[in-house]
Amino acid sequence: MLDNLKDNLRSALKKIVGASDINEELINELCKDLQRALLSSDVNVKLVLEITKNLKERALKETPPKGLPKKDHIISILYGELSRLLGYSGELLKNTDKKRIDEKIINFHPDRQNTILMLGIQGSGKTTVVAKLARWLTKHGYRVGVIGADTWRPGALTQLKMNCSKINSIVYGEEENKNALEIVKNGLVFFKEQAIDIIIIDTAGRHKEEQRLLEEMRSMHTIVTPDHVFLIIDGTIGQQAFNQARIFHENAKISGIIITKLDGTAKGGGAIAASAATGAKVLFIGTGERIDDLEQFSPTSFVGRLLGMGDIKALLEMARSLEIQSDENQSKRLLSGKMTIEDFYAQMENMGKMGFRNVIENLPGLSNFVKDDHLDVLQEKMEKWRFIIQSFTKEEKRNPDSINESRRKRIARGSGVMEHDVKDLIKQYNNSKTMMKQAKGRQMHGLLRRFGLG
Template sequence: MAFESLSEKLQNVFKNLRGKGRLSEDDVRIGLKEVRLALLEADVSFKVVKDFIKGIQEKATGSDVLNSLTPAQQVIKIVNEEMISLMGSETAELKIKPSGEITVIMMAGLQGAGKTTTTAKLAAKLKKKGNSPVLVGCDIYRPAAIEQLKRNGEKVDVPVFDMGTNRKPVEIAKKALEYAKENHHNIVFLDTAGRLHIDEDMMNELIEIKDNVNVDDIILVVDAMTGQDAVNVAETFNEKLDITGVILTKLDGDTRGGAALSVRAVTGKPILYVGMGEKLSDLEQFYPDRMASRILGMGDILSLIEKAEMDMDSEKAKKLSQKIAKADFDFNDFLEQLEQLEKMGGMASILSMLPGIGGKSALPQVDDGQMVKIKAIIQSMSKKERLDPSLLNPSRKNRIAKGSGVNIGEVNRLVKQFEQMKKMMKQFPGMMKNNKKRGALGGLFGGKLGF
């Protein structure tokens, strides 16, 4: 997950500040020096870091902060506020034109940033909001680019318009607008060509499309794993095209996260979305306050609730919460929760959003691959055994072990942990009741974190 190293270092700085009680200007200065180093190591732009630290220092060394009853908390609050400001303060939304008008969105970026996949992800997200998008294959150079767009379009049930690879991209874009009008599509996504590096031909092609088609938004897709290079790319594209927003991809990878903290300050343009995985549903709206909260180890419960609501069946979650309240939870319920967990990106993804769980050292060791083995064990049980685990005698466990390809010790361990989990659930009577949002999380965590 992005920011792991940065998050750990910042939390260590704050831990040291909290341990001092009263703070002197020297304490703050030393702490901010460590924050500065952590940000530079995360590949945040030097100028951005310099301005960021300066802004914090001016506010954090005032007498109101240092003489307060909780100076360390005040400093952390200031760091949080400055980080939110750095990433844009307000959540930016794409403005879709009113009914009867067409919104044209040009997707730009270097080859390998995940532009074509991101285009389909964004189209799917906007379609869920009641729009009728169409994807347009304007990348006539990269082998199989249009085919990739078609495959992704099929997966998200969004049509693709293309004219092959023998027509100019600007001509394809013009014809796509005519197609959209005739077929009542209100959003046109132009998936343009990328290059391995920024070059004059690529820029001229994009400028030609912009000059000849009424483009409403130019969204730049950048690979967060390229660090400072991503910021340089964003700066160049913005100078040439005046982009309207940025989507950061691969933010779920082992990236230092500097791009997310720099790109807004350098370009003045908002981060709209972040790619958090390879699935076509793995595109999240970018909330500066939530991202700052996650980086500083304060969790992101709002995003977790939204994720649960999106991926979990609310009625099933409500029923499951009621079962948990009564400790009436069987292996069928557990299997269902495993499947819901997979939809939400796995246990590690969920735990990273909880307060107090920052980088790798703080994150409990969760092997999502183990979930596959657990599912196999449960699926090898009979219907009666799933409903009543007390039926699982040694003979039945041997049969289940053979059927799931594991040893009997793993079956015993699962059954024992499951029984322990049911006992623990008795401590949560009435928890998460009569609340749809909490119901979803109650179901999930009752079935998952307990295990």
């Protein structure tokens, strides 16, 4: 995600980290590198100049706190300025627990049904995000209903029902009715009798120049009086997000922004910065095509990942949301170096559920050393390993060292792979076993348990 911006920022940081002397020339070079990195991600020029001006002034004038090296202080300044650029305003963000969402993120009324009006231009991925948001809310303990009021796009209701069927959310829609306002009224009446906490309303995609649709949006806002209005913005439009968000905000009082398609664009940084500049909080970002690929947005955590500092909190939230459970006995075996080959595969499988890239990207420092092509190879190997392990006998699972050449040939034939694939699995297993034995300690034990990897 945002690989170019990430690489450019980390390249700029390396000059600071590797410098023997921090002087004005080096600070100027850092600012130029930062400008190039942000401009290539389509961040507005004015915002770029502002952030680099602040960075230079603070880096040259501020005295580092006692005990903090100058270069570390400059990195912390960069971290803070980038976080502010992406919408951080100084408030603390808390962990998101079931049925308890930080009021600074989304505030729902506990004693009545809540409504969320979803807006966006056509092609922004709004209908897909409706299902993803329903999924996210469901995972946090809310009962969610959806009203399909996009009467303009052919197949919109069908797509919505198909997406929501995967998460068991009820969808109200009227195939033959082209009056969106009427559908919304009827839908609200329908859900009034249902045990639903939150109603999400999917609307037609509209453009800031389409007055008829904007009128419909204003009328719908009046009828619904929603608790929240979320604007869906396509991350590929970059800094154009500012004008788009501003027009929508003027017509419907946007309370939050969700940015989609960040996994496939170089302009995502510009879209986030532009959205944040409107004053509306960026609440979520879309990070992939899966129903679970909607991530609560935190400017500080996001910048930490861009700079290679990781985001442990995001990993823990990911493990919780995917309902990855730890196994106490498995954890003990892993840390004692007595893990079975099935333990090894379970560990790798849990990492796969969270996405190898996500795990590596969120572990501090590790993302700088693991290349994307290595992760692709690992993902391919995982598919083979599953079939290989299924071809093991019980004895071979207990003691993979007992696998000699004839057994290796049998396993390869039974799993449809080459012999060297079987050897590779056993080698990786033994390497991991040794590494885990060397990594004994409370900290590693706690980390494994919390990630659900042991």
